[in-house]
Amino acid sequence: MKPFLKLIPWYQAYKRDLPWRQTNDPYLIWLSEVILQQTRVEQGLPYYLKFSNRYPTVKQLAKANDDEVMKLWQGLGYYNRAKNMLGTARAVVALHKGIFPNTYEQLLTLKGIGPYTAAAIASFAFNEAQAVVDGNVNRVLARYFGIEEPINSHAGKTLFAQLANDVLNKKDPASHNQAMMELGAMVCKPTNPICHDCVLQQTCVAFTSGTVNQYPVKLKKQPPKVRHLHYLVVNHARHTYVKQRKNERIWHNLYEPPCIETSAEADVWSDPNAKQIATNHSQVTAAFSCKHQLTHQTIYATFWVIKVKRGYEFPLAGYEKIAITELHTLAVHRLFDKFLQMYTLHW
Ligand code: SF4
Structure with a gap:
């Protein structure tokens, strides 16, 4: 033409x-x-x-x-x-x-x-x-x-x-x-x-x-799904627990701390896994909240830092214990990376 x-x-x-x-x-x-x-x-x-x-x-x-x-x-x-x-x-x-x-x-x-x-x-x-x-x-x-x-x-x-x-x-x-x-x-x-x-x-x-x-004319897309995620970042003598995501639609193969999804109103500490991770002898020393936008999801995330005493036994299977100073060697998703960037000086 x-x-x-x-x-x-x-x-x-x-x-x-x-x-x-x-x-x-x-x-x-x-x-x-x-x-x-x-x-x-x-x-x-x-x-x-x-x-x-x-x-x-x-x-x-x-x-x-x-x-x-x-x-x-x-x-x-x-x-x-x-x-x-x-x-x-x-x-x-x-x-x-x-x-x-x-x-x-x-x-x-x-x-x-x-x-x-x-x-x-x-x-x-x-x-x-x-x-x-x-x-x-x-x-x-x-x-x-x-x-x-x-x-x-x-x-x-x-x-x-x-x-x-x-x-x-x-x-x-x-x-x-x-x-x-x-x-x-x-x-x-x-x-x-x-x-x-x-x-x-x-x-x-x-x-x-x-x-x-x-122009161009576009069909309206579905609004993104809203999710509320809580990450439990254990500080165990300057070590923490992370797992590699497997067979997931997003962030496949990337590492993250234990994650609990709740509804908007729910209290994360009523979740059985959260109760097991944060035992009576542990202490929540910080919480960091942020919003993270993906194409089809809006994520409201809270990272809870939980300090635990010596002798603590992490209760969930499939997690690796890693020194906090070594976290930077792992491939982590953007959201966890945001937390690490903000929090590095406060461990
Ligand atoms: S092709 Fe695009 S930039 Fe060029 S005149 Fe048309 S509308 Fe304008």
Whole structure:
């Protein structure tokens, strides 16, 4: 489509200089895409540099120790991504001898690689004519064509994928895809788009009809679930008790102290596990409360620090005793890390 031909020259003149744009190594492109999902470029960049330095090839990542990878990922959130990333790296080594498949269709056969990532790798690394469709691209298309179909509806997903392929520059899909994503990130931004600097302005439906703020249309999401979590942090002669979360939907494989979930009104100390952990001879020396927002959950957390006497026997199975000074060596979730950062000086 003619107006979209202006995108590549614009991109070449104004693109941000980012390390994953200077390579056509499918592994590094994949790594950057995994890190940048649901993450801003400024936040993801140091993680990309850390991972690409520590594991310069997919074979090295596949051989990595799980805990080390989780530790390196710490702070980036959405920890399942790190777990899935390792799984995919190992599958590339096991099934393809460490060489990434070089077509969209073959990339899709790898567990953990969906249409978006497959299109990104196929176009950026192998210049295959596959349109990348992410939030930035959807927003540009919704505004440019004035699309009323919600971007997150089933019909919307099909429609936007079709439109993205219709406008794709088949001669240089790699640059075109990069340019669409860059335009969405830097010009056609979610709020306050810079229409006066946009190469698509003259033929953009939303701009010419003064309706930019009405697009993209989205179906309303369910409000996040509210949870009340109590963490019992035992101080036993400067040691504490933590457990690695297993088979959990969030924070999989990360360490945390005993956790008790209650309703908003309930008193944690009426819980049988809490009563067992904080015996008559222990003393609650501090409580630290905070709110933590995840995509689908709002967590109100309280960390109770419980000082116990020598001879104390921790009552629950499956926990490891660890010196408080060694806690920093474990991969912990963001919420526990928040507590540790606040509390380090007060143990
Ligand atoms: S003119 Fe404005 S609304 Fe239209 S594509 Fe460009 S930045 Fe987006």
